Amino acid sequence: MASYNDRVEGVLLGTAAGDALGAPYEFAPPRGPELEVAMVGGGPWERGEWTDDTAMAIAIAGVAATGADLRDDSAQDAIVRRWLEWSRTAKDVGIQTGSVLRSASRGGNITAADARRASEALHRQTGRTAGNGSLMRTAPVALAYLDDEDALVEAARSISELTHYDDDAGDACMLWCCTIRHAVLTGELDARVGLTHIAAYRRELWVKRLADAESAAPASFPNNGWVVTAMQAAWSAIATTPIPADDPQAGVFRADHLRLALDAAVRAGYDTDTVAAIAGGLLGAAYGASAIPGEWRQVLHGWPGYTAHDLAALASAIERGGKPDLFDFSYAGSAVDTCAPHPYDDGVVLGGVGVLRDLPSDVDAVVSLCRIRDEDMRRDMPHVEVRLIDRVDRDENPHLDFVLLDAVRVIEQLRREGRTVLVHCVAAYSRTPTVGALYGARLRGVGVDDAVRDVTAVLPGAYPNPAFREALRRVGCLAVP
Ligand SMILES: [Mg+2]
Missing domain, CATH: 3.90.190.10 (Protein tyrosine phosphatase superfamily)
Structure with missing residues (x-):
C-alpha cells in the first residue's frame, strides 16, 4: 500500500521534475554527453521552477482533487477558467493553447463549450492542431480514474480536445494516461496497454510509432513540438535508457532509472521541458515520489506558489476522490x-x-x-x-x-x-x-x-x-x- 501511495505521489512530482529539469534547455538542439544537464534554471525560469506543462496539469489536478468527474461540463468549465486565469500572468503559454484560450474567452469569461468550439474552429481553419500541449498536462487525468479505465479513456480525450482537436493529440493523451494508470497500479512501464482503445484503422499506426520510439534515441524525434514525436521522444528516453541493477556498494540503484531517463529526455533537445515533463509523469508513476532525487524536490516550485509538498498532497487528494486525508498528524507524546x-x-x-x-x-x-x-x-x-x-x-x-x-x-x-x-x-x-x-x-x-x-x-x-x-x-x- 505504501509503495502504491508513493507511485500516486510520483505522478505530479515526476511531471514537475522533468519540466523544471528541461526548462533551461528549451529550443536548443540535442545536448551531447559532454554537456551538463542540471536543474539550474535559465531564461525566465528560476532554479527548480516548472513551466506551463506543470501549471496546466495543476489546474486539472485541482479540479480532480475535489472528486469531480472530469468528463462533466462543470468540471471542464472549472479547468478552462483556471487555465485562463493562469495564462494572464504566465511566463509562457503554448501557441495553440494561447490561441484557443484567447478566441474562446469573452469579457474575461470562458466555458468548456467555448474552448471546444475554438479548438475545433482552429482545426478546421489550419488542419494543424496536434501540438504537444495537451499531452504535456495530461498526467493528473490518470490519477482521477485509477479504478475505471473506460472512464479514463473518455476523460483523457475530452480534456485534450479542449485545446487540441486533432485525433493524434487525443490518442496520445489517452495512451499516455492508460500507461500512467497501469504504472501506478503495478509499477510496470508498458506504453501499449491503451492500444485496445484506439480505433482499429489507426491502431497499426500507433503500434509502429511505439516500436520506432523503442528502436531509436530520443534525439531521433527532433520535431518534438508535434504530439506524436514528443511522445516518441519521451518513450524513447524511458525505453532506451538501461535500468540499472541495484548495486548499493557502488551507490547505483534501480530507482536511478527515473533520473537517467529524464536526463535522456532533456538531451533530445528542442521542446525539452515538455518531453521531460511527459516522461516524468510516467516515470514518477512507475518508480514513485521516493525515486525523485531530494536535490530536485528541494528546489521544485512554481505556479500557483506550490512546492514539492503541495504536488504530492494534490496527487494524493485526487486518488482519494476528494475525501479528506484521515492520517493523524497530532504525533502526541x-x-x-x-x-x-x-x-x-x-x-x-x-x-x-x-x-x-x-x-x-x-x-x-x-x-x-x-x-x-x-x-x-x-x-x-x-x-x-x-x-x-x-x-x-x-x-x-x-x-x-x-x-x-x-x-x-x-x-x-x-x-x-x-x-x-x-x-x-x-x-x-x-x-x-x-x-x-x-x-x-x-x-x-x-x-x-x-x-x-x-x-x-x-x-x-x-x-x-x-x-x-x-x-x-x-x-x-x-x-x-
Ligand atoms: Mg513548458
Missing part, C-alpha cells in the same frame, strides 16, 4: 520533543517532530523523515521531505537504500551551503538515528555500527529497526565523493 546535536557535527540537529514545530533559532534547513501536515512545512528555508516508512516490510520502502543515501546527500549539500539542518522524524527512535548514522559514517569514514552506537547514545529510546540496520550495512561503506 513527550518523545516528539527529543532534540540533540549530531555527535559528529553540531551543524546537524537530530530530533522529533516537536522540534520542527518550535524550531531552534540557529536551524535554517529541515529534512523531515515522517509525514508533515501543510502548516508544519517551512516556506522560509529549504525543507525537504523524505519518504521513509518505519516498518520492516519491504513493500513499505520500495527504494530503501536509495532513499537513505539520497537523504544523506541532501543533508551533505545543505551543510556545504553552511546551513544548520534539523533532521527529524516523529520521535527520533528509528528513522532519525538511521539517517543520522549514515551521515555520520560518511562524514567520519567510520563503520555504520560505530555510527549507530554513537548516534543512538544521544537520542533517548533510539533503536533503528532491523530493516534499516541491514540497509545501513549495504550502503554504509560508500566513501563520500
Whole structure:
C-alpha cells in the first residue's frame, strides 16, 4: 500500500521534475554527453521552477482533487477558467493553447463549450492542431480514474480536445494516461496497454510509432513540438535508457532509472521541458515520489506558489476522490520533543517532530523523515521531505537504500551551503538515528555500527529497526565523493 501511495505521489512530482529539469534547455538542439544537464534554471525560469506543462496539469489536478468527474461540463468549465486565469500572468503559454484560450474567452469569461468550439474552429481553419500541449498536462487525468479505465479513456480525450482537436493529440493523451494508470497500479512501464482503445484503422499506426520510439534515441524525434514525436521522444528516453541493477556498494540503484531517463529526455533537445515533463509523469508513476532525487524536490516550485509538498498532497487528494486525508498528524507524546546535536557535527540537529514545530533559532534547513501536515512545512528555508516508512516490510520502502543515501546527500549539500539542518522524524527512535548514522559514517569514514552506537547514545529510546540496520550495512561503506 505504501509503495502504491508513493507511485500516486510520483505522478505530479515526476511531471514537475522533468519540466523544471528541461526548462533551461528549451529550443536548443540535442545536448551531447559532454554537456551538463542540471536543474539550474535559465531564461525566465528560476532554479527548480516548472513551466506551463506543470501549471496546466495543476489546474486539472485541482479540479480532480475535489472528486469531480472530469468528463462533466462543470468540471471542464472549472479547468478552462483556471487555465485562463493562469495564462494572464504566465511566463509562457503554448501557441495553440494561447490561441484557443484567447478566441474562446469573452469579457474575461470562458466555458468548456467555448474552448471546444475554438479548438475545433482552429482545426478546421489550419488542419494543424496536434501540438504537444495537451499531452504535456495530461498526467493528473490518470490519477482521477485509477479504478475505471473506460472512464479514463473518455476523460483523457475530452480534456485534450479542449485545446487540441486533432485525433493524434487525443490518442496520445489517452495512451499516455492508460500507461500512467497501469504504472501506478503495478509499477510496470508498458506504453501499449491503451492500444485496445484506439480505433482499429489507426491502431497499426500507433503500434509502429511505439516500436520506432523503442528502436531509436530520443534525439531521433527532433520535431518534438508535434504530439506524436514528443511522445516518441519521451518513450524513447524511458525505453532506451538501461535500468540499472541495484548495486548499493557502488551507490547505483534501480530507482536511478527515473533520473537517467529524464536526463535522456532533456538531451533530445528542442521542446525539452515538455518531453521531460511527459516522461516524468510516467516515470514518477512507475518508480514513485521516493525515486525523485531530494536535490530536485528541494528546489521544485512554481505556479500557483506550490512546492514539492503541495504536488504530492494534490496527487494524493485526487486518488482519494476528494475525501479528506484521515492520517493523524497530532504525533502526541513527550518523545516528539527529543532534540540533540549530531555527535559528529553540531551543524546537524537530530530530533522529533516537536522540534520542527518550535524550531531552534540557529536551524535554517529541515529534512523531515515522517509525514508533515501543510502548516508544519517551512516556506522560509529549504525543507525537504523524505519518504521513509518505519516498518520492516519491504513493500513499505520500495527504494530503501536509495532513499537513505539520497537523504544523506541532501543533508551533505545543505551543510556545504553552511546551513544548520534539523533532521527529524516523529520521535527520533528509528528513522532519525538511521539517517543520522549514515551521515555520520560518511562524514567520519567510520563503520555504520560505530555510527549507530554513537548516534543512538544521544537520542533517548533510539533503536533503528532491523530493516534499516541491514540497509545501513549495504550502503554504509560508500566513501563520500
Ligand atoms: Mg513548458
